[in-house]
Amino acid sequence: MRRTGTNLPKVGLYNRAVVLDQIQLADGISRIEIAEHSGLTPQSVSGIVRRLIDEGIVREDGSQASTGGKPRTLLRINAGAGLAVGVHFDPFELSCVVVDLNGKPLVAMHRPTPPLAGPERVTEAIAELVDEVLLTSGVPRDKVLGLGLATPGPIDHSLGVLVGPPQLTRWERVPLKQMLAEATGLPVTLDNDSTAAAIGERWAGAGRGVADFAYFFFGAGVGGGLVLNHQIYRGGSMNAGEFGHTSMKADGPQCYCGNTGCLESLINPLALAADARRRLADGQSSELERLFRNDPAAVDYTAVRLAAAAGDQLAIEVVETAAGWLATAVVDIVNILDVDLVILGGHSLRHVEDRFRRATEHALATRTLARNIRTAKVESSPLGADAAVVGAAALVLYATYSPQVSDLLSL
Numbered sequence: 001m002r003r004t005g006t007n008l009p010k011v012g013l014y015n016r017a018v019v020l021d022q023i024q025l026a027d028g029i030s031r032i033e034i035a036e037h038s039g040l041t042p043q044s045v046s047g048i049v050r051r052l053i054d055e056g057i058v059r060e061d062g063s064q065a066s067t068g069g070k071p072r073t074l075l076r077i078n079a080g081a082g083l084a085v086g087v088h089f090d091p092f093e094l095s096c097v098v099v100d101l102n103g104k105p106l107v108a109m110h111r112p113t114p115p116l117a118g119p120e121r122v123t124e125a126i127a128e129l130v131d132e133v134l135l136t137s138g139v140p141r142d143k144v145l146g147l148g149l150a151t152p153g154p155i156d157h158s159l160g161v162l163v164g165p166p167q168l169t170r171w172e173r174v175p176l177k178q179m180l181a182e183a184t185g186l187p188v189t190l191d192n193d194s195t196a197a198a199i200g201e202r203w204a205g206a207g208r209g210v211a212d213f214a215y216f217f218f219g220a221g222v223g224g225g226l227v228l229n230h231q232i233y234r235g236g237s238m239n240a241g242e243f244g245h246t247s248m249k250a251d252g253p254q255c256y257c258g259n260t261g262c263l264e265s266l267i268n269p270l271a272l273a274a275d276a277r278r279r280l281a282d283g284q285s286s287e288l289e290r291l292f293r294n295d296p297a298a299v300d301y302t303a304v305r306l307a308a309a310a311g312d313q314l315a316i317e318v319v320e321t322a323a324g325w326l327a328t329a330v331v332d333i334v335n336i337l338d339v340d341l342v343i344l345g346g347h348s349l350r351h352v353e354d355r356f357r358r359a360t361e362h363a364l365a366t367r368t369l370a371r372n373i374r375t376a377k378v379e380s381s382p383l384g385a386d387a388a389v390v391g392a393a394a395l396v397l398y399a400t401y402s403p404q405v406s407d408l409l410s411l
């Protein structure tokens with residue numbers, strides 16, 4: 001089902017977003033098709049399109065024959081009319097992209113995050129990386145609409161502040177949005193990395209045109225984002241989609257969030273490496289034995305998932321156990337929200353994403369209440385590890401395209 005507009009007054013911004021959404025999702029669409037799909041009157045569509053063309057965001061491009069009447073002019077996004085910079089900051093890596101108005105990356109770069117760095121040093125490193133990406137892409141700074149920054153949550157949106165993110169010790173209530181705006185001279189939009197990634201999927205990935213989907217992000221931790229009725233769902237404090245803190249085991253390990261037995265505390269990369277080392281210490285046979293004897297710390301999550309991809313039984317058991325926990329959380333979310341699609345993404349899926357996808361598909365096909373009516377689909381993110389950084393750039397575009405979201409983000 002497509003998002004439909006309304007012909008009532010005072011909803012112009014919403015209608016503009018509906019029209020833009022349709023132009024962005026279609027590969028060439030006529031005014032009359034937009035009117036048919038959106039329920040807006042042809043006059044409303046014409047007025048909105050005229051303004052979008054005047055602003056340079058939309059252009060007329062080619063025409064299609066129509067039955068009886070004159071050929072219909074096709075509308076497309078004017079991809080080069082503006083560009084957006086996306087930055088993903090996580091405790092281990094800084095990523096930066098510059099994308100056009102269609103969300104297509106022109107240049108992407110990755111750098112290690114300066115180890116144990118405080119906010120000033122990280123701001124400086126991000127500003128340097130942004131300069132480098134803009135220089136390489138040849139994009140003049142005055143064509144950049146803004147910078148979208150995706151960071152680990154939780155975030156206080158009203159202040160643009162990171163609130164004591166896990167894995168970033170010495171970071172408490174950091175006004176990163178303002179610091180980065182001063183360092184780069186660009187307007188900054190800040191969001192939680194999982195929400196940004198869900199927006200990226202909606203924009204340029206598996207969620208294009210999908211009305212209702214849940215996005216699971218498996219990186220250093222587990223997060224997520226929700227698109228419900230074509231809109232990002234943020235929740236009351238703007239921190240919805242914390243799937244990593246779904247309770248899995250009442251008597252499970254203590255989680256930093258205050259709960260026990262959270263999904264994230266069971267399947268984060270450090271926990272999975274520890275599970276593999278425990279099995280090795282118990283004498284279970286594995287290709288990882290020699291590595292473990294030489295240096296137990298070398299059996300990290302990357303070693304485990306590479307071994308699983310190569311067919312090692314111990315490593316496969318570790319990954320399958322994790323995939324089972326994730327699948328159980330997905331079943332809960334689908335039972336609660338009845339979404340059409342679940343997208344799995346994030347860098348911790350690399351080399352093992354098929355195991356996670358199959359476990360999730362099997363769980364949805366056998367353990368959801370409404371499975372005989374409709375089984376939700378599962379897809380691996382085509383944006384892979386870059387979903388958050390593309391999503392960060394999409395935050396800027398999303399704000400440009402969807403003024404009501406822009407108002408929300410610039411509080």
Ligand SMILES: [Zn+2]
Nearest residue numbers: 245255257262
């Ligand atoms: Zn938790």
